[in-house]
Amino acid sequence: MTAITIAGALKRFGSGVAVSDVSLDIAEGEFVALLGPSGCGKTTLLRLIAGFETLSAGAIRFGDRLVAGEGIHVPPERRNVAIVFQSYALWPHMTVAENVGYALRVRGLSKAERRVRIGEALDAVELAGFEGRRSADLSGGQRQRVALARCLAMDPDVILLDEPLANLDVHLRASMEETFRAFHERTGATMVYVTHDQAEAMAMADRIAVMEKGRILQVAGPATLYDRPASEGVARFVGNGRVVDCMVLGPADAGQSRVRLFGGEAVVRGGDGDGALTAGPARLALKPENLAIGETGFAARVRKAVFKGSHTLYEIEPDAAPGLLLPLPSSERLAIGEIVRVSVRGGWLLSAAAGETAFAAAA
Numbered sequence: 001m002t003a004i005t006i007a008g009a010l011k012r013f014g015s016g017v018a019v020s021d022v023s024l025d026i027a028e029g030e031f032v033a034l035l036g037p038s039g040c041g042k043t044t045l046l047r048l049i050a051g052f053e054t055l056s057a058g059a060i061r062f063g064d065r066l067v068a069g070e071g072i073h074v075p076p077e078r079r080n081v082a083i084v085f086q087s088y089a090l091w092p093h094m095t096v097a098e099n100v101g102y103a104l105r106v107r108g109l110s111k112a113e114r115r116v117r118i119g120e121a122l123d124a125v126e127l128a129g130f131e132g133r134r135s136a137d138l139s140g141g142q143r144q145r146v147a148l149a150r151c152l153a154m155d156p157d158v159i160l161l162d163e164p165l166a167n168l169d170v171h172l173r174a175s176m177e178e179t180f181r182a183f184h185e186r187t188g189a190t191m192v193y194v195t196h197d198q199a200e201a202m203a204m205a206d207r208i209a210v211m212e213k214g215r216i217l218q219v220a221g222p223a224t225l226y227d228r229p230a231s232e233g234v235a236r237f238v239g240n241g242r243v244v245d246c247m248v249l250g251p252a253d254a255g256q257s258r259v260r261l262f263g264g265e266a267v268v269r270g271g272d273g274d275g276a277l278t279a280g281p282a283r284l285a286l287k288p289e290n291l292a293i294g295e296t297g298f299a300a301r302v303r304k305a306v307f308k309g310s311h312t313l314y315e316i317e318p319d320a321a322p323g324l325l326l327p328l329p330s331s332e333r334l335a336i337g338e339i340v341r342v343s344v345r346g347g348w349l350l351s352a353a354a355g356e357t358a359f360a361a362a363a
């Protein structure tokens with residue numbers, strides 16, 4: 001396994017830029033997700049790491065070894081990367097063992113060596129005993145695990161995964177997330193995982209790189225990304241967040257501030273509580289769970305309701321901000337058009353200048 005260093009990676013397609021000045025250090029054995037909406041460049045970045053695309057500028061290293069940049073382009077087959085795609089690309093007429101061992105046979109490994117490697121790889125994905133099964137007879141989840149075993153058997157330095165769960169149904173996705181996580185813990189593989197699904201990235205990755213328009217907006221662990229987004233883009237993309245205008249009034253407890261919001265007052269996260277903050281206009285990131293129906297708080301009208309079973313997800317429109325719709329989960333039954341009071345609990349202050357927190361000490 002190896003570390004990956006991406007320095008100033010740029011990829012142009014004609015006049016378009018798919019990946020723009022991306023720098024990212026991935027530690028040996030780390031599981032990093034590239035997360036972003038369609039067209040943000042995540043697949044192109046993965047293909048640059050794999051060697052299927054050549055860099056327009058910048059460099060990529062595996063450990064100390066330069067694999068791309070500075071006039072060098074090591075082809076994919078000499079990078080020792082394994083790739084798992086959303087289509088499993090198994091040979092249906094072959095058995096599981098033949099699928100997993102095919103590349104080993106091409107490499108010239110003896111039958112005995114192959115048997116050991118295939119057995120270990122199937123163990124790692126909890127498919128021991130499936131050697132003789134035809135891959136056509138497997139379920140979608142089992143096929144994806146065979147694909148994972150096949151790449152593991154190659155003993156790669158890096159495993160790249162391109163939306164590997166996109167074709168699976170919801171229940172299977174959850175159990176496959178568990179499989180990928182267990183696989184990563186057991187093998188210590190360096191893994192780079194492309195997805196547009198933030199829940200998937202949050203559930204599995206050590207760190208997540210959020211991408212937008214070819215750039216990385218923030219790289220952080222799932223909890224940091226969720227609780228302390230560094231920019232408006234991340235705040236919106238992660239956790240169904242909204243970013244709204246507010247007025248900072250002053251410090252509250254440590255790490256918190258008092259703000260004026262939609263005609264009411266609230267205490268939100270951000271600021272160090274000792275006055276090292278900029279009172280005045282700021283931007284506030286709100287997640288649905290930061291809002292609650294209460295006796296006090298700002299006035300809003302219920303505009304939409306979607307029943308979710310354990311709760312209903314409402315969309316409310318603050319009286320003070322016509323046209324703005326905020327998601328609010330509640331177990332109360334509210335009528336469309338009803339006026340409610342909404343209290344704010346938490347929320348994360350961003351500065352007016354996106355990308356900075358409003359407080360030096362909170363950054």
Ligand SMILES: Nc1ncnc2c1ncn2[C@@H]1O[C@H](COP(=O)(O)OP(=O)(O)OP(=O)(O)O)[C@@H](O)[C@H]1O
Pocket residue numbers: 013016017018036037038039040041042043044045196
């Ligand atoms: N071979 C290519 N030729 C020209 N443009 C390309 C090529 N590959 C990608 N692009 C463009 O580069 C940008 C980034 O594409 P990329 O596939 O990396 O995005 P993505 O985030 O993986 O999206 P998706 O999730 O839809 O696959 C897009 O605007 C895309 O149209």
